[in-house]
Each structure stands twice: as structure tokens, then as C-alpha cells.
Amino acid sequence: MATEIVGGAAVxxxxxxSGGRAARLRQLAPFLxxxxxxxxxxxxxxxxxxxxxxxxxxxxxxxxxxWSLENYANFFDNPTYVRTLAKTMIMGAGVTLAxxxxxxxxxxxxxxxxxxxxxxxxxxxxxxxxWTSYLLRVYSWQAILGEHGALNExxxxxxxxxxxxxxxxxxxxxxxxxxxxxxxxxxxxVLYASLDRFDFTQLTAAQDLGxxxxxxxxxxxxxxxxxxxxxxxxxxxxxxxxxxxxxxxxGGAQGLLIANLLANFFKNALIPExxxxxxxxxxxxxxxxxxxxxxxxxxxxxxxx
Amino acid sequence: MTVFDQTYTRRRFLQAxxxxxxxxxxxxxxxACNLVGGQGGTFNWMTWGDHYMPDQLKAIEDSDxxxxxxxxxxxxxxxxxxxxxxxxxxxxxxxxxxWLRDAYHKEGLIEPFDINELKVASQxxxxxxxxxxxxxxxxxxxxxxxxxxxxxxxxPKFVDPAPDSWQVLLDPKYKGRVVVENQxxxxxxxxxKAAGFDDVYNMTDDQxxxxxxxxxxxxxxxxxxxxxxxxxxxxxxxxEAYLITGNLGNEDRVKDGGGPEIKGFIPKEGTxxxxxxxxxxKEGANKAxxxxxxEKANVAEYIAANFIEHGRPLFNEAAYKVLVNQGEQERADxxxxxxxxEVLAATTLxxxxxxxxxxxxLFNEVFGA
Amino acid sequence: MPSRVxxxxxxxxxxxxxxxxxxxxxxxGALMVFLYLPIMFMVVFSFDESRTPGLPITGFTLHxxxxxxxxxxxxxxxxxxxxxxxxxxxxxxxxxTMAAFVLVRGGIRYPNATRIAFTLPIMVPGVLIGVSLxxxxxxxxxxxxxxxxxxxxxxxxxxxxxxxxxxxRLQGVDRALEWAAADLGASPRQAIRxxxxxxxxxxxxxxxxxxxxxxxxxxxxxxxxxxxQSTLPTYIYTRIKFGVTPEVNAVATIMLVATLLTFGIASxxxxxxxRLPGRRRGPVRA
Numbered sequence: 001m002a003t004e005i006v007g008g009a010a011v012x013x014x015x016x017x018s019g020g021r022a023a024r025l026r027q028l029a030p031f032l033x034x035x036x037x038x039x040x041x042x043x044x045x046x047x048x049x050x051x052x053x054x055x056x057x058x059x060x061x062x063x064x065x066x067w068s069l070e071n072y073a074n075f076f077d078n079p080t081y082v083r084t085l086a087k088t089m090i091m092g093a094g095v096t097l098a099x100x101x102x103x104x105x106x107x108x109x110x111x112x113x114x115x116x117x118x119x120x121x122x123x124x125x126x127x128x129x130x131w132t133s134y135l136l137r138v139y140s141w142q143a144i145l146g147e148h149g150a151l152n153e154x155x156x157x158x159x160x161x162x163x164x165x166x167x168x169x170x171x172x173x174x175x176x177x178x179x180x181x182x183x184x185x186x187x188x189x190v191l192y193a194s195l196d197r198f199d200f201t202q203l204t205a206a207q208d209l210g211x212x213x214x215x216x217x218x219x220x221x222x223x224x225x226x227x228x229x230x231x232x233x234x235x236x237x238x239x240x241x242x243x244x245x246x247x248x249x250x251g252g253a254q255g256l257l258i259a260n261l262l263a264n265f266f267k268n269a270l271i272p273e274x275x276x277x278x279x280x281x282x283x284x285x286x287x288x289x290x291x292x293x294x295x296x297x298x299x300x301x302x303x304x305x
Numbered sequence: 306m307t308v309f310d311q312t313y314t315r316r317r318f319l320q321a322x323x324x325x326x327x328x329x330x331x332x333x334x335x336x337a338c339n340l341v342g343g344q345g346g347t348f349n350w351m352t353w354g355d356h357y358m359p360d361q362l363k364a365i366e367d368s369d370x371x372x373x374x375x376x377x378x379x380x381x382x383x384x385x386x387x388x389x390x391x392x393x394x395x396x397x398x399x400x401x402x403x404w405l406r407d408a409y410h411k412e413g414l415i416e417p418f419d420i421n422e423l424k425v426a427s428q429x430x431x432x433x434x435x436x437x438x439x440x441x442x443x444x445x446x447x448x449x450x451x452x453x454x455x456x457x458x459x460x461p462k463f464v465d466p467a468p469d470s471w472q473v474l475l476d477p478k479y480k481g482r483v484v485v486e487n488q489x490x491x492x493x494x495x496x497x498k499a500a501g502f503d504d505v506y507n508m509t510d511d512q513x514x515x516x517x518x519x520x521x522x523x524x525x526x527x528x529x530x531x532x533x534x535x536x537x538x539x540x541x542x543x544x545e546a547y548l549i550t551g552n553l554g555n556e557d558r559v560k561d562g563g564g565p566e567i568k569g570f571i572p573k574e575g576t577x578x579x580x581x582x583x584x585x586x587k588e589g590a591n592k593a594x595x596x597x598x599x600e601k602a603n604v605a606e607y608i609a610a611n612f613i614e615h616g617r618p619l620f621n622e623a624a625y626k627v628l629v630n631q632g633e634q635e636r637a638d639x640x641x642x643x644x645x646x647e648v649l650a651a652t653t654l655x656x657x658x659x660x661x662x663x664x665x666x667l668f669n670e671v672f673g674a
Numbered sequence: 675m676p677s678r679v680x681x682x683x684x685x686x687x688x689x690x691x692x693x694x695x696x697x698x699x700x701x702x703g704a705l706m707v708f709l710y711l712p713i714m715f716m717v718v719f720s721f722d723e724s725r726t727p728g729l730p731i732t733g734f735t736l737h738x739x740x741x742x743x744x745x746x747x748x749x750x751x752x753x754x755x756x757x758x759x760x761x762x763x764x765x766x767x768x769x770x771t772m773a774a775f776v777l778v779r780g781g782i783r784y785p786n787a788t789r790i791a792f793t794l795p796i797m798v799p800g801v802l803i804g805v806s807l808x809x810x811x812x813x814x815x816x817x818x819x820x821x822x823x824x825x826x827x828x829x830x831x832x833x834x835x836x837x838x839x840x841x842x843r844l845q846g847v848d849r850a851l852e853w854a855a856a857d858l859g860a861s862p863r864q865a866i867r868x869x870x871x872x873x874x875x876x877x878x879x880x881x882x883x884x885x886x887x888x889x890x891x892x893x894x895x896x897x898x899x900x901x902x903q904s905t906l907p908t909y910i911y912t913r914i915k916f917g918v919t920p921e922v923n924a925v926a927t928i929m930l931v932a933t934l935l936t937f938g939i940a941s942x943x944x945x946x947x948x949r950l951p952g953r954r955r956g957p958v959r960a
Binding site: 349350351353354355357359360362363374375376377378379380383386387390391394395486488532533534535536538539542543552558561562563615617 | 725741
Binding site: 024027028030031033034035037038041042044045046048049052102105106108109110113117120121122123124125126127128129130131132133134135136137138139140141142143144146148149150181184185186189190192193194196197213224227228231234235238239241242244245259262263266271274275278279281282285286289 | 690691695698699701702705706708709710711712713714715716719727728729769770772773775776777780781782790791792793794795796797798799800801802803805806807809810814826827829830833835837838839842843845846873876877879880883884886887890891893906907910911918922923926929930933934937941944945
């Protein structure tokens, strides 16, 4: 957010000009732990896995250096992988949209109409259920959404349906509901962090100048919280591509997502085969990010000081 | 970046390290308080949750000061992969059937022993000390614990006539009413049994092609894949499913949960099954504690209590007598406690197989989107 | 601390303002119900007599809470989970915030590429990360597995969240404020402490909360990187053969109540402290 400063500190005050490499190292020092984690605990192990993905498993469940492209070829030969990946992306997009809408309303409410102290407490109260075991909460969802579960009882009591519906769980609907349930708090946290910084009097000012509320919203609020929206999208959509517990528990036999197919390999210690599928998933996501990179550039909106 | 940010972040780093130090020492203190570690010592055991009971562990800690540091085992393949990597960090490992011989022993990870050296082994059924698959020139591969074939359970209210074969799972009448466990290689093996094959963990490509047809017929019938036994039991209680596969003992679990009367059977084409044992890890630092532990833990009283708790048969013969004395004979007989030799002889035992990779590919192909 | 609700805002600016506000309140309430419904069931199941947590409720009992106290394996797992979560939260927040500063304020030659690099751990399925770390620790680094390696593994997926959240917020902080403060005589430290820190505090807090949330129920990476220990998720998810008993529901209920109580009390104490007269704190809302 650029402010017009007349006179005064429009330019950074002169800093001590210290020499070359020592100064640069000191500049970079705070970044080092994160950099080390990224390189040493992520890139290097994954490079190892990349090599493994071109090898094979022998009968002793050992990974042997027999180079072949077979694991990757399987990904394309067997149409199921691409189809499941596509299905997962569609599910992910749908869940992201639902989470954004749901979480935005909540984050907006908390940022604008609630004092900061209570807003923070509310966010904590929203997050706390996620500190209990996910498995137990999904068992509860099965009890709620199941054929003889709470939801059906309520709907029948209200007279909306005459017999229990099996529509809500053990299919894609169930997966969708539970995935939204799991990711809405993340989206709410991220959106709140972004909305909190926004000065809502700008909207009032815009309306004073004659804008309709929707216009003020669209032209003033949305652009300024775009980085937050983008972050929320990334935090919801991308992890969904790795979700296998939810689909396996409430997705039913027809609801497997791509990470389930991946997990099936690793559960049987078939590392090269699993690694190949895993890298293909990552490759598709990188492809997506490259294609949509223009929308992801967060500095566009914020003038660099 | 200017000097502003540097000092600030350095200070934060120091503050953070201080906080970390406090947290870690706190964690260390609480962890140390948890450990008993008296004269006996601690050994590391990776096992399934039904191989021990809290009061049993406590009694052994109090009497012999032997502390079993337990970490969870979910499946044979994952456990094997883990042990291959961590080796000496574990002292005792549990495993099923052919995994002992064809994986752990083949890889040289475990130490065979003379089972008759253990006094408590005399409580076992004699044949349990002489299984072919666990006998090697160097000794016996593991101390036998429990076993179960995979059975099919059905709700007689909805499943008619009473089934006796794997085919019932494929009957279109039961669309969306079957629940199987979320173990792809097992599902493929089960369908291999349905197709009449014997060695279902080492199937040929032709056999797998046949099994594919069975899997495709199974797919519309499956309501969900049960992540745990609890899942299967719950769907039978709520009557969302009419048919499930699982270990022995599900009738009682469903009844206990407030569900209907269900019946179980072993399919006539044959089934797969498991029998597990405790193995000694060759490089384990504390493996000397294993024998004293086994001597204390595997006595008839504890095994009988374990049977009551988990409802599946075990290899301890003396425990059967204890159960009879406790008035549990009906239940023990229902679970074929005394019949382990005959049941297991007719069962294909779980183990690593040559067709696992192809089975998983097949499963993904059929059950993917 | 100025009250959050500006008098300007209570002035009706449009016909719909009231309706909007009420529907937002309703939506918030509905969301809370949605979030806590399964929790309520989970708590109820902990009192269920039957061994299998689920409907129907066959009877009411405190038995599971009773046996829970003797189950040292389960309690040890809970202790490990909490320890790991706290350490991960502190480390991830510290490391991530520092990295965010460098990322946003210069010092990195290719900031865009680095930002994308930080998105990658979120993008790779956790199973793959877990397996890669197991192989790496065991074969390449020759490190014994322990809770330490679990913490390291969880940092891989939590630090990116913190970096991205804090960077996103830090991006929007107007440097001119700090320079103005410098002009007025503030040292760099004071400027950071009183201007930047309060401005990005919500993002840091959000990062910490996300780290705890990701860590405390983390199963996949933990399973591969843990040594001869267990955490609560590994205890629960591995009960494949015979399932869980309501003991785990009891543990979860206790943890939930303890956490809510802690936050409630902490919030009361902080609230009281804030109302004490003293130097006016808080950022200038820019």
C-alpha cells in the first residue's frame, strides 16, 4: 500500500555502507535455517527418490538399480492415473471455492465487526477441534452422514425425505463435505490475517464518494487482499492433491483420489513405483503453477517501497 | 535488507532459541519421568496394538523392572521396510507367517532361537513349536502369538440364502452393501481365492487377468474400504453394510456395539490367514531383555485375558484351559481356539509375494477413477 | 487499545448494512455448529459403553477414562505428540518469520523462484516426503530415528506455511513508517518492535497456529521418521487389525477441554492486563 509522503521519509535513510561478502552473509543469515531445511531435508531426499523412481523393486522388497522408465510408463499406460488425477483436481477446485466463500464470510465478519481480542479467540476456537484426532472426527462424520445417522434422522423428522438417504457419505459428496470441513479453518486463518490489515473506513469513504457497496467491495477490498486470497487458494488446493485419508474413509469405493493410488504403493514398500506416481503429481501441479503464474504474482498489487 | 531487519531478526532468533531450549528440556524431563528404566532395562518393540495390555506391562515393570518401549506396527510390508532402515534401534519385532522366513530371515535381520529353551513355550500347542515355515537349522524364527483366518460375515436379515462362498461378495443383489478392508494386496488375494487359485500372493499374469474380472464385479458392490476393524464393525451395526470381511470375532464386536446378530463363515474355496510371532532383532542392543519379557508376558493368564479383550484365538494351549475354567469355553470354541492346526493347514498364509507390485497396479486400475 | 468497532461504521451507510451484518452473524454461528458437530459426537462416544466408538450409544460409562489413566503407552504417545507440536510450532514460526523478512526485504537474488521453492513442500504428497526422509536419514545421513527426526520432518511442511503467510503480510507493510520512525529518533530495533511486529503479528500468530495444527495430528511423515517411539496419530491410525476403543475418544476429549480452558483463561488474563492504565500501545492503523 503506497502512501504519498510529502517531504520527510520518501526515501530510505542512508544506511552504513559495509563491505561486500561479510555484509551479504549477515543479510542472508536469518534465511539460512529455512534454506537448509528446504535444501537438506526436502530437495536432497527427493532427489534421491527421483533416482529411485527410475529403479525397480526386487522380490526382497529391496530397491535395485535396474534403470527403467517402466514406473513412469505405467502412469500413462494405465488410464486410471490420469483420470484420477483429473478428478482430484476438480474436487480440489470445488473444495477450494467452497472454502473461500465460507471462510471469507467468517473472516470478514471477524475482521470488521468484532473486536480484535474476541476475533483472535474465535479463530482459536475454530482451530482447536483440529488438534483432536482426525480419525475420530471422521468416525463422527460417518455417524452424522450415514444411512441411520443424525442428518437422516433430522431430515426425516422434518419430513423432507421419507426414507434414509445414502447420498451423503461413502461417495464424492461425503469426500467434498469432509474436505471442506478440514480446510475451512486454514482458509479462515489466512484470510483473517489478510483482512485484519485492511482499513475498512476506505469502504465508507468510497460510498461517501458515491460508489455502491458492491463496487467498493470489488475495486477497493478485493485487490488489496488478493495476496491473502491467493495464499488461501494455495493452502487448500495443493494439499488436497495429497489427501488420501479422507477419500478412503468417506469416499467409498468409487471415491479414490490420486493420493490413494500413491499410498497403495508405499503401504507395500514399493518405493520406486510409488515415487514415480508422486513425482507425476508434483509435475502436474508445477505445470498448473507455471500456467497460472501471472495470477500468483503477489507483488503486483503492493508497491514495493 | 537494512540493518533494521537484521538486529530484529537476530533478537527474535535468540528469543526463539531460548524458548526452544525451555520446551525441549521440559519435554526431556517429562519423557524421562515416563521411563522407568530400573535394573531390568528398556527394550524397543514394534508390534500391533493387540499384543499387549496396559496392566500386563505394568505388572512386568513392577516385578522385573523390564520396560517395553512400544511403537506401533501397522502392516508387515511397512514394518519390514522400517526395520531394514533402522535395524538396531528395535529389539523385538512382530510379524505374520511367511514374512518371518521370506523377508526378515532372508534379509538377515532376525535371530532364530531354540524355542524349547523358553519355559513358557511348554504352554503352547506342540505343533505351534514346530511350524515348518518357522523352523530353520539355526532355530525357530519367532515366538508364536495369535492367528486368524479371514472370514466373511453377513447379516442374515438381509443376506439370503446363507452363503458359503466368496461369490456372495460379487452378487449384484448386494450392490453397495459390501465392506472390505483397505488393504489392496489382500483384496486382490481374496479375489484370487474366489477364482479358485491357491498361491494368491504369487500369481501369474494369467491368473491376475482372471482376477481382474472378479475385481470389476466386486467394485460396484463395495460401499467403502474399512480403514480399521472399527469401520467394518460400525457399518454392520448401522446395517449400512450386509457383508464384511475380517478377522475372527466380529459377531461379538457387533453385538457388543448394539448391533444385530451376524454370522460368519470361512469360504469354501479357501481363504487367506495370518499367524503372528515375536521376532528377536539381530542387531538389537537390548535383545537380552526379550526372553525374560516373553517368559513373563506369555503366561496362560495374560493370554486368556487377551483373548477376552480382543476375541481372536491364540497359540497358548494352557490359556484354553484357563478360559474353560472361567466359563468361556463356548466362546473359545466358537472362535476355533482349539482348531488352529486344521484351520491353518487349509489357509494360504500371508507373506511377501512376487505378484505384489502387479496386484497393486491391478487394484489401482480397477478401483481408480 | 482502541475499540475495534469504529463509530464511523455503526453509521448506516446502505440499506443493506444491517441485513448483511445479521446474515454474517448467522453464517458465523452456522460455521461453528458445522465445525463442532463431529466434536460433540466424538465426546459423546467417549462415554459409550460399547468397545467400538459409534452409534448407537449402548450405555453411559466412565470406564474408558478409568482405563486411560493406566494406559501408559497411550499417555506416552500423547506426551510425545504435544512435545513435538510445541517444538515444531516454535521452530517453524521463528525460522519461517526470519526467512520471510529476508525474502520480502531483499537479500535473495531470485525472490520469485525462492517463493515458488517454498511452495513445493506443500505440493508434494506427504507420503512421498515421509518415505524420502526415511531413506535419507537411514542411508544417506546415517542418523538414528527419533522424535528429533520427526520434528525435522514436520518442519519441512510447516516452515513453508509460515514463510508464505508472514511474507504475504510483510509485503504490505509500508517501509515509510519505519523511516518516519527513524526520522523521529527511533532505533532500528524500536522501529521493528513497535511498528513492524504489531503489524505482522496476526500473520505470525496464524503461522504458529497452523504449525501446531499441522503437527499435532500429523501421521504420514511422522510414521516414516519416528524411531522406537509413538505419537498419538501413530497410535490411532495403526490400529488396523482390531480398531480403536473409546479410550482414544476419552484422550481426545480431555485434550480438547484442556486446550479450550487454557485459551479461555489466557484470554481472560491478557484482557485484564490490557485494560490496565499505562502507555498506549498498538499500531497506528495505516
